[in-house]
Amino acid sequence: MPATDTPPPEPADDLLHWLRLQDVAGVGPVTARQLLARFGLPGQIFAASHAALREVVGAAGAAALLAPPPDGLARRHDAVLAWLAAPGNAVLTLADAAYPRSLLDIADPPLLLYAKGRCALLARAALAVVGARSASAQGVANAGRFSHALSEAGLTIVSGLALGIDTAAHEGGLRGAGSTVAVIGTGADLVYPPANRTLSQRIGERGCIVSEYPLGWPAAPTNFPRRNRLISGLSLGVLVVEAAARSGSLITARLAGEQGRDVFAIPGSIHATLAKGCHKLIKQGAKLVETAADVLDELKLPLPPGPAPAHRPGAGPARHAALLAALGFDPADADTLAARAGLDAAAVVGQLLELELAGLVERLPGGTFQRTVL
Structure with missing residues (x-):
């Protein structure tokens, strides 16, 4: 069912002015906010004199603001109005009561937010859950379980719709009350x-999709680091599930710190490439978390009655006990495991295949295996 908590649309003329202000060259979110503080709504900015504008943005900025509207603005305006006609779609401006208050605390909130779905979620307590696109099976499981538990506790899970950890975080959030x-x-x-x-599509129906980019704006490498400030800005904190030493998730964590948000990280094996970024964050002061309760405790939020744990130690059939004990929780190859467990190499390979099919171990690059905590 389409969302029913969509705010009323902007009057068409007001929306046209907002779109025009967003298009002015050299006027970014910070400068636009200064202009709004001085003159009021965008229509009043464009009605101001060159002298008055020059006091805020200088001569070049004033000239850009008073230049004729760009070609294509009217077509873009019509396209936005057509998009708004669909149930659940909304455009939130900085002047809207429904604009997320948490974003007003960051240095450069976007002038416009295009939203699809339950806009009321943008006003709720939220936690960002981010991590690697090429995530391990363990990382995906952790992201889903933590997000589900935190969503059940009432937190809205915020992420970036990427593959890997983001996908698992959204899935976990959708399974809980926080969405x-x-x-x-x-x-x-x-x-x-x-x-x-x-x-x-499921998030648009049961959660909310948000973008600061105009309709039709294509994916580009520069878009994603920029949108990360909104992921952290909408949230009380950021939980990094898995990240390499050089990762976009670390950008989100850094932005969270700059915005005064909490940063959490899940530790991993000292041998795991995707744990290096989390360990770096922990060394820098991020809170090490092992369960969803650790996050809720730090945020001073109550644990819901009878929550599912974020993870629990996995156990396999009794016949695999010796092999699992030999494997521990660090990667190892089949020959090493055979020597540790005192088993025949062929038997170890067979058992590893059974454990992999059961989801109790995962095969890593280079022919090594790692235990999966379920």
């Missing part, structure tokens, strides 16, 4: 990556 918000790096009428089209 999920996807902050995307394209226009709100597009889906990227295409593989998440079905998930995007």
Whole structure:
């Protein structure tokens, strides 16, 4: 069913002025906010004199603001109005009561937010859950379980709709009462990556999709680091599930710190490449978390009655006990495991295959195996 908590649309003339202000060259979110503080709504900015504008943005900025509207603005305006006619779609401006208050605390909130779905979620307590696109099976499981438990506790899960950890975080959020918000790096009428089209549709129906980019804006490498400030800005804190030493998730964590948000990280094996970023964050002061309760305790939020644990130690059939004990929780190859467990190498290979099919171990690059905590 389409969402029913969509705020009323902006009057058409007001929306046209907002779109025009967003298009002015050299006027970004920070400068635009200064202009709004001085003159009021965008229509009043464009009605101001060159002298008055010059006091805020200088001569070049004033000239840009008073230049004729760009070609195509009217067509873009019509396209936005047509998009708004669909149930659940909304455009939130800085002047809207429904604009997320948490974003007003960051240095450069966007002038416009294009939203699809339950806009009321943008006003709720939220936690960002982010991590690697090429995530391990363990990382995906952790992201889903933590997000589900935190959503059940009432937190809205915010992430970026990417593959891997983001996908698992959104899925976990949708399974709980808090639902999920996807902050995307394209226009709100597009889906990227295409593989998440079905998930995007479900979020649009039961959660909320948000973008600062104009309709039709394509995916580009520069979009995603920029949108990360909104992922952290909408949230009380950021939980990094898995991240390499150089990762976009670390950008989100850094932005969270700059915005005064909490940063949490799940530790991993000292041998795991995707744990290096989390360990780096922990060394820098991020809170090490092992369960969803750790996050809720730090945020001073109550644990829901009878929550499912974020993870529990996995156990396999009794016949695999010796092999699992030999494996521990660090990667190892079959020959090493055979020597540790005192088993025949062929038997170890067979058992590893059974454990992999059961989801109790995962095969890593280079022929090694790692235990999965379920």
